[in-house]
Amino acid sequence: MVLSVRLRSAVALAGRYPLLAGADLDVRTGEIVVLRGANGAGKTSALRVMAGLLPLAAGQASVLGLDPMADARALRRRVGLLGHRNGLYDDLSAEENVYFAVRAARLPKQAVPSALERLGLREGLRTLPTGRLSAGQRRRVALAVLLARRPELWLLDEPYAGLDAEHRELLDKLLREVTEAGATVVLATHEDRTAEVLAGRVVIMAAGSVVDGLLPDEATGLPSRAADVAQPGACRASLEAPFVA
Amino acid sequence: MWRDAVLVAAKDLRIEARAKVALNQVVPYALVVLLLFGFAFDQDRPLLVQAAPGLFWLAVLFSGLLAAQRSFSIEASDAAIDGLRLSGLEPAGIFLGKAVAVGAQLVALEVLLTGGIVVLFHTELTGAGLLVASALLSTAGVAAAGVAYGALSMGLRVRETLLPLLLAPVLAPVVLAATEAWRAALRLSTGDGWRWLGLLGCFAAIYLAGGVLSFGALMEGT
Numbered sequence: 345m346v347l348s349v350r351l352r353s354a355v356a357l358a359g360r361y362p363l364l365a366g367a368d369l370d371v372r373t374g375e376i377v378v379l380r381g382a383n384g385a386g387k388t389s390a391l392r393v394m395a396g397l398l399p400l401a402a403g404q405a406s407v408l409g410l411d412p413m414a415d416a417r418a419l420r421r422r423v424g425l426l427g428h429r430n431g432l433y434d435d436l437s438a439e440e441n442v443y444f445a446v447r448a449a450r451l452p453k454q455a456v457p458s459a460l461e462r463l464g465l466r467e468g469l470r471t472l473p474t475g476r477l478s479a480g481q482r483r484r485v486a487l488a489v490l491l492a493r494r495p496e497l498w499l500l501d502e503p504y505a506g507l508d509a510e511h512r513e514l515l516d517k518l519l520r521e522v523t524e525a526g527a528t529v530v531l532a533t534h535e536d537r538t539a540e541v542l543a544g545r546v547v548i549m550a551a552g553s554v555v556d557g558l559l560p561d562e563a564t565g566l567p568s569r570a571a572d573v574a575q576p577g578a579c580r581a582s583l584e585a586p587f588v589a
Numbered sequence: 590m591w592r593d594a595v596l597v598a599a600k601d602l603r604i605e606a607r608a609k610v611a612l613n614q615v616v617p618y619a620l621v622v623l624l625l626f627g628f629a630f631d632q633d634r635p636l637l638v639q640a641a642p643g644l645f646w647l648a649v650l651f652s653g654l655l656a657a658q659r660s661f662s663i664e665a666s667d668a669a670i671d672g673l674r675l676s677g678l679e680p681a682g683i684f685l686g687k688a689v690a691v692g693a694q695l696v697a698l699e700v701l702l703t704g705g706i707v708v709l710f711h712t713e714l715t716g717a718g719l720l721v722a723s724a725l726l727s728t729a730g731v732a733a734a735g736v737a738y739g740a741l742s743m744g745l746r747v748r749e750t751l752l753p754l755l756l757a758p759v760l761a762p763v764v765l766a767a768t769e770a771w772r773a774a775l776r777l778s779t780g781d782g783w784r785w786l787g788l789l790g791c792f793a794a795i796y797l798a799g800g801v802l803s804f805g806a807l808m809e810g811t
Contacts, residue, residue, distance in 0.1 A: 397671060421677040431672035433600070433663060435607040444600050448593070448676035473607065489672070 346373040348497055348528040349394055353403035355552075356389050363389035365552030366403065371530055374523050376544030379532040386552040387532035388428070391499045394530065395425040408496055421449065424495030426503055430486035434475030438465050438485040441474055445489045459492035460485075464514060479506035487515065491522075498522060500531035504538070516541050593682025594689060601660065601690035610659055611694045619652040619698055620705055627709045634711070641710040642771035645702055646764045649731065652698055653760070654753050656691045657735030661743045670743070670808070680805035684736060688800065692732035699724055716774030719782045723770035726789040730763040733796035740807040763792050 349371035356364040364386050371377050379387040392398035393405055396412040396419045405412050410419045432441050442456045460470055463484040469477065474485055483506045490498060498519070504512050519529050519542055531538070538544070547557035605611050626644040630637040664670040673683060706712045714720065735756060742752045766788045773782025 395675060397674060417677070420675045423675065425671065425675055427668055427671060429668035431669050432667050433604055433669055434666060435604045435663075436600070440600075440603070444596070445672065445676065447596055448673075448678045450677065 347371065347406070348373045348375075348408055349530065350406045351390070351393065351403065352405075354390075354393060354400055354405055355402040356393055356398050357401045362552050363398070364393065364400075364403075367549070367553050369547065369554050371528055373528050374526055376519060376523055376529045376531070376542045378538050378542070378544045378546050379530065379549055380534070380546055381549035385549040387549055388501050389552070390549065391425065391427075391501055391530065391532060394497065395423050395499050396420050397425070422496045423499060424490040424493050424497070425499045425501075426486055426490055427501050428505075430474075430482050431489070432474045432482060432485055435473050437471045438474055438477070438481075438488065439470040441485055442488050442492050446492045449493050451493065455492040455494070459488040462491060462518065463488040464511065480508055480511060483507055484511060487518070491518065494527075496527055498527060498529040498531075500529065500533075502533055503531055504533060504535055590679045590682040590685070593678040594685035597678065597683050597686025598689040598693075599686075601663070601687060602693060604663055605659075605690070605694060608663075611656065611698070615652050615655050615659075615694070616698055616701060618655065619648045619702055622648045622651055623702060623705045623709055637710050638712060639777055641706045641712045642775060642777065643764075643768045644710070645706050645771065646727070646767045648702055649695060649699060649727070649767075650757070650760055650764050653691070653695055653731040653735050654756055656694050657732075657739040657756065658749065658752055660687050660691050660736060661739040665743060674808060680808055681801040683808070684733075684740075684800045684804035685797075687736045687739075688729075688732040688797070691735055692728050695728045695732060696724070699728065712775060715776055716782065719770060719774035719786065723767055723774070723782070723786050723789055726786065726793045727763055727767035727770075729793040730789065730796050731760055733793065733800045734759050734763075737796065737800040737803065737807065740804060763789065766792065 347370050349369060351367050351369040354364050354367045354369075355362065367386060367390060369377075369390065379390060381387055389398055393400060393412060394407050396407070396416040399413050407419055408422055412419055433444075436444070438460060439456060442459055443453060446453055446455050465481070465484055465488060469481060474482055477485065483503070487503065503515060507515060516538075519531075523529055529542075529544070531544075545557060548555050623644065626640075626648075627637065630640060661670075664673060703714070707714065738752060738756045738759065742755060766785045769778070769780060770782045770785035770789065772778040773780050773785065
């Protein structure tokens with residue numbers, strides 16, 4: 345079994361505040377993993393660590409076989425992140441936003457119209473500045489950017505926000521297609537329906553740690569920390585590690 | 590790197606062409622600054638003529654601060670900076686692209702401001718070669734330092750006020766050298782303008798090289 349993501353005792357800090365407090369996570373290649381948890385549980389931070397945007401203060405991480413910090417540039421080319429915000433330029437049209445992302449990734453510009461078409465962004469919407477689009481339309485443009493870039497690992501933070509029923513179904517279908525094509529998807533959402541619809545594995549996070557949904561040890565072949573994480577003291581021990589060191 | 594620079598410069602200039610912030614805000618601001626200088630020295634016309642190069646470059650400096658701030662506010666507004674970091678573009682290419690875009694806007698502004706000092710301060714344009722060469726090198730220095738410090742201050746909540754505080758002292762030598770080069774070109778001093786031009790070239794080279802080398806680390810701090 346090939347793992348796209350492996351986090352071990354991952355600790356990430358904002359100042360002295362722990363964003364991740366010893367998180368363990370394995371994601372198999374081609375899998376859809378749904379991160380669940382209350383606000384502040386560490387879902388967004390976990391996604392940013394996987395994207396190489398948030399450094400670890402302690403612990404280990406391997407994403408697509410690379411160290412997210414040491415090989416950040418090589419990793420980032422292969423990862424697509426949709427955050428809470430869309431990362432679009434308001435004064436550029438949908439077409440221009442996708443074109444810029446595609447050219448930056450050194451991909452052929454032929455990927456642009458097909459991605460826009462796939463997300464249901466038809467002719468009239470493509471040329472409007474994205475600042476004038478609705479929240480749902482902007483979300484679809486951001487998803488079109490991701491689709492056109494063809495990342496191996498899709499990291500999605502509340503991707504359904506602002507989407508209507510029709511386009512939620514469209515996104516479900518799209519995510520199933522990209523995983524069938526070999527990509528891996530990790531998404532954070534509060535929506536109950538998602539895991540069932542996508543047949544994804546649910547991973548529960550709380551207080552910066554993964555508390556449920558870890559793969560069984562025999563599946564990963566890696567030492568288990570699930571039992572430790574369930575112990576309240578384990579989080580404290582993980583948090584203390586970078587300060588003690 | 591150069592390909593990435595062209596891509597980023599084209600993107601930033603297209604955004605400015607659409608938003609027209611430079612046209613609607615920076616240019617009027619710079620012209621108002623010149624006008625206010627004119628009011629302040631109105632009773633002393635010879636002094637105004639003498640001071641014209643310095644006032645011109647101060648107006649360019651103030652406008653450069655706005656342009657540098659704007660260059661990064663477009664990246665911050667919808668967290669586009671994350672997309673830029675994930676894009677696979679060379680940080681040096683991003684830096685050069687942003688510097689070229691800021692520099693292009695400043696060159697257009699300088700053309701208008703030159704008209705402004707001719708009309709408002711009765712400046713006679715002479716020494717065109719030295720004027721143009723020193724303007725281009727000064728612009729390169731202002732744009733390079735502006736973009737590097739813009740990235741440095743981007744992740745900070747107080748960036749709007751911090752950027753001028755950080756950038757003005759760094760650009761002081763550029764303003765001084767550009768003023769002296771222009772004074773020589775306009776025959777307002779007997780100094781050797783070409784030596785000041787050499788100094789401007791050094792500053793531009795240092796700021797550009799510093800930006801190219803450090804921009805990756807500066808972006809990671811945002």
